[in-house]
Each structure stands twice: as structure tokens, then as C-alpha cells.
Amino acid sequence: MSLFNVYPLFDITPVKGEDVYVYDENDTRYLDLYGGHAVISIGHSHPTYVKNVSEQLSNLGFYSNSIQNPLQSELAKKLQQVSGCNFYSLFLCNSGAEANENALKLASFHTQKKKVIAFTNGFHGRTSAAVAATDNPKIIAPINAQQDVELIELGNLKAVEASLQKGDVCAIIIECIQGVGGLDEATTSFYQGLDKLSKLYDAILIADEVQSGYGRTGDFFAFQHHEIDPDIISIAKGMGNGFPVGGILIHPKFKASYGLLGTTFGGNHLACAASISVLDVMEEEKLMENAQKISKYFFEEAKSIPKVKKIKGRGLMLGLEFDFPVSELRKALIHKHRIFTGSSKNPNVLRILPPLTVRKSHINQFIEALKKEVEVIEKNRIKILEEK
Numbered sequence: 245m246s247l248f249n250v251y252p253l254f255d256i257t258p259v260k261g262e263d264v265y266v267y268d269e270n271d272t273r274y275l276d277l278y279g280g281h282a283v284i285s286i287g288h289s290h291p292t293y294v295k296n297v298s299e300q301l302s303n304l305g306f307y308s309n310s311i312q313n314p315l316q317s318e319l320a321k322k323l324q325q326v327s328g329c330n331f332y333s334l335f336l337c338n339s340g341a342e343a344n345e346n347a348l349k350l351a352s353f354h355t356q357k358k359k360v361i362a363f364t365n366g367f368h369g370r371t372s373a374a375v376a377a378t379d380n381p382k383i384i385a386p387i388n389a390q391q392d393v394e395l396i397e398l399g400n401l402k403a404v405e406a407s408l409q410k411g412d413v414c415a416i417i418i419e420c421i422q423g424v425g426g427l428d429e430a431t432t433s434f435y436q437g438l439d440k441l442s443k444l445y446d447a448i449l450i451a452d453e454v455q456s457g458y459g460r461t462g463d464f465f466a467f468q469h470h471e472i473d474p475d476i477i478s479i480a481k482g483m484g485n486g487f488p489v490g491g492i493l494i495h496p497k498f499k500a501s502y503g504l505l506g507t508t509f510g511g512n513h514l515a516c517a518a519s520i521s522v523l524d525v526m527e528e529e530k531l532m533e534n535a536q537k538i539s540k541y542f543f544e545e546a547k548s549i550p551k552v553k554k555i556k557g558r559g560l561m562l563g564l565e566f567d568f569p570v571s572e573l574r575k576a577l578i579h580k581h582r583i584f585t586g587s588s589k590n591p592n593v594l595r596i597l598p599p600l601t602v603r604k605s606h607i608n609q610f611i612e613a614l615k616k617e618v619e620v621i622e623k624n625r626i627k628i629l630e631e632k
């Protein structure tokens with residue numbers, strides 16, 4: 245059987261990971277400034293994580309959600325403590341899309357309405373309601389298109405209010421910092437305005453923290469920087485450091501009832517062991533502080549890179565916007581300098597999403613490589629111009 249060919253692949257086969265590095269089958273080392281798409285939070289194969297997940301596997305890897313699983317409560321308690329999000333309750337699932345799907349569903353159950361406000365350039369995953377709220381027609385199948393979604397430009401509070409006034413909106417879903425879209429973020433007054441308006445018009449504010457959460461921005465959640473109180477917060481990616489797990493934090497205004505939400509695998513023993521280990525290591529190694537420190541260093545040092553139009557993002561959710569498309573640059577970084585970086589919907593933005601354990605020396609290595617490659621690209625551009 246062949247694989248259903250939906251991913252364009254680099255010809256690299258990582259077989260081993262250690263902290264910020266991955267190694268291919270020839271033991272060639274790559275600096276991972278992409279974190280497997282913002283997933284690796286505490287570093288590849290962190291010893292505490294490996295030990296706890298392995299021990300859990302040798303005891304009990306899985307049982308369904310029909311029995312007591314104290315690990316779920318331990319995770320919820322720890323998550324409250326580390327995130328500072330008091331009063332919320334936790335529902336566990338398996339991925340970011342599933343988290344958003346459940347968030348949207350819960351908003352609709354609660355308000356008995358069905359229209360969703362989402363924002364241009366946003367990405368919320370590929371399940372039915374989540375993908376309909378994603379600004380990418382190419383990934384919306386006809387079966388998803390039946391959802392009632394209004395896409396509004398990020399930052400346009402007036403348009404949000406005009407839409408809410410019609411009275412049929414169940415949810416506003418937003419990434420505080422857009423990931424796939426290219427690291428755009430609106431102002432604090434916009435996010436605070438959204439918060440107020442959602443309460444005024446009985447719509448549920450969903451903060452999609454799937455990518456920006458779990459310490460990635462230097463705060464536990466990106467929305468905390470704007471001092472707002474979302475009704476639902478969706479999480480995944482960094483939560484399991486590679487173990488597939490997601491969840492939603494749910495405000496006490498929502499009433500739970502048996503069967504309202506559910507999943508077979510969500511919150512299983514292994515997922516909980518992985519997620520608890522991530523929080524333990526984040527605390528022990530002060531990784532949010534490290535994210536803040538390295539981010540500050542990055543912003544300072546990145547000023548010296550030629551051709552950078554804008555340094556974007558916060559914490560270790562970063563982007564460098566060049567005045568040319570970055571696809572060749574990314575290839576050169578991987579193949580010549582052995583450094584992984586990410587792309588975005590904006591072809592000129594290079595995305596940097598390293599493990600939160602990254603250090604100044606890695607940033608130096610990256611910036612040196614980048615300067616060399618930008619120089620090569622610039623020389624080639626001038627040569628082509630001269631030959632014309």
C-alpha cells in the first residue's frame with residue numbers, strides 16, 4: 245500500500261532527537277528551530293518525559309473514559325497552577341482541530357445559535373466546524389461549507405460589532421497571534437473590545453491557543469498579555485511535546501452533562517503522563533523565563549540581518565519578514581546549514597518555533613547562517629539584474 249500523497253516532503257529522515265537537535269540515519273545533526281511545527285516544547289526526548297511516559301506505558305497505556313483516571317485530575321490541577329487560569333474546567337481530546345471543534349460545538353450548545361465569527365488569515369484545523377472557520381478555501385470541502393461563518397479582518401472591531409448585532413453569533417474564534425497566517429497580532433484594545441462585545445452579545449469568545457499556548461510566547465497563553473478572559477481556551481501542540489493530545493479549558497458558565505462531549509482516546513493515561521511531564525519540566529527548568537530571555541536576545545540580534553522588513557511575533561513564536569519569498573532561503577538553511585525553520589501563508593515570512601529550551605548559542609548559529617544566505621540571494625539577484 246502506498247501513502248496518500250498530501251505532504252510535500254524534504255528528503256531528510258530524522259531518527260533520533262535530543263533537546264534542540266534531531267539526527268538523521270547517517271547521524272547528521274540538525275538544529276530544530278521549527279519544533280516539528282511548534283510541537284516540541286521541552287526539547288526532543290527530554291529524559292524526565294521519556295522516563296515518565298515509559299513508566300506509564302509499562303503500567304497502563306490506555307483505558308477508556310468509563311473508569312476513574314486520576315491522571316486527568318492531576319493534569320487539570322497542574323495546568324491551573326502553571327497557567328494561572330483559575331475556575332476553568334478541562335476537557336481532553338487528541339489534537340488542535342478536535343479541541344476547536346469541541347469549543348465551537350460547546351459554544352453552539354450553550355447559546356443555541358450557530359454563526360461563527362473568525363478572522364482572515366486564521367487557521368483552526370481541518371475538522372468540519374474548525375476548517376469552516378479557517379481562511380483557506382482550498383481545504384474547505386463542500387460538506388464543510390454548510391457552516392455559517394463570517395470572516396472579518398483581524399483588528400476590525402466595528403465589523404465584529406456589526407455582525408454581532410444581528411444576534412445569531414454563537415462564537416468568536418481567534419488566534420491571539422496568528423501562526424500559519426504569518427505572526428500577525430492586533431492591538432490590546434482590539435482583544436479587550438472583542439472580550440467586551442462577546443459578553444454584551446452573548447457570544448462565546450474562543451482563544452485558539454493551540455500554537456501560541458503552553459509557554460510559547462513567554463506567557464503561558466498569548467491572550468494573557470492582553471488581559472482578557474476567554475470563555476474557552478483550546479490547547480494542543482506543545483501540550484504533549486509530540487504525544488498527540490489536545491484539550492479545552494472551559495469557563496464555569498458552561499454546564500456539563502453526560503454525553504455532551506466525548507472521545508475514545510482523549511485524556512488517556514499516556515497522554516496525561518506526557519502532558520504532566522511537560523508542565524513539570526516547564527516549571528523546573530523555568531522555560532517560560534527562558535522563552536522571554538531568548539526572545540529578547542533574538543529581537544536584538546535579528547536587527548543585524550540584512551533585508552529583514554519586520555521581526556514578528558512574541559516569545560519563541562517568531563517570524564522574520566523579508567522583502568523576498570523565503571522558500572529558497574529555507575532550503576539553503578536546511579541543506580547547507582542543517583537548520584530547520586518554518587514557512588507561513590505569507591511567502592516572505594520565515595517562521596521560527598524552537599523548543600523552549602533553545603539557547604543564545606543556537607540563535608547565534610542561526611543568525612550567522614541567515615546572514616550568509618541572504619548575502620548569496622542578494623548577490624544572485626544583482627547578477628540576474630546585470631545580465632538582463
Ligand SMILES: Cc1ncc(COP(=O)(O)O)c(C=O)c1O
Nearest residue numbers: 339340341367368369423454455
Ligand atoms: C492555531 C492552530 N489551531 C489549530 C490547529 C490544528 O491543530 P491540529 O493539526 O493538531 O489539528 C493548528 C495547527 O497548526 C494551529 O496552528
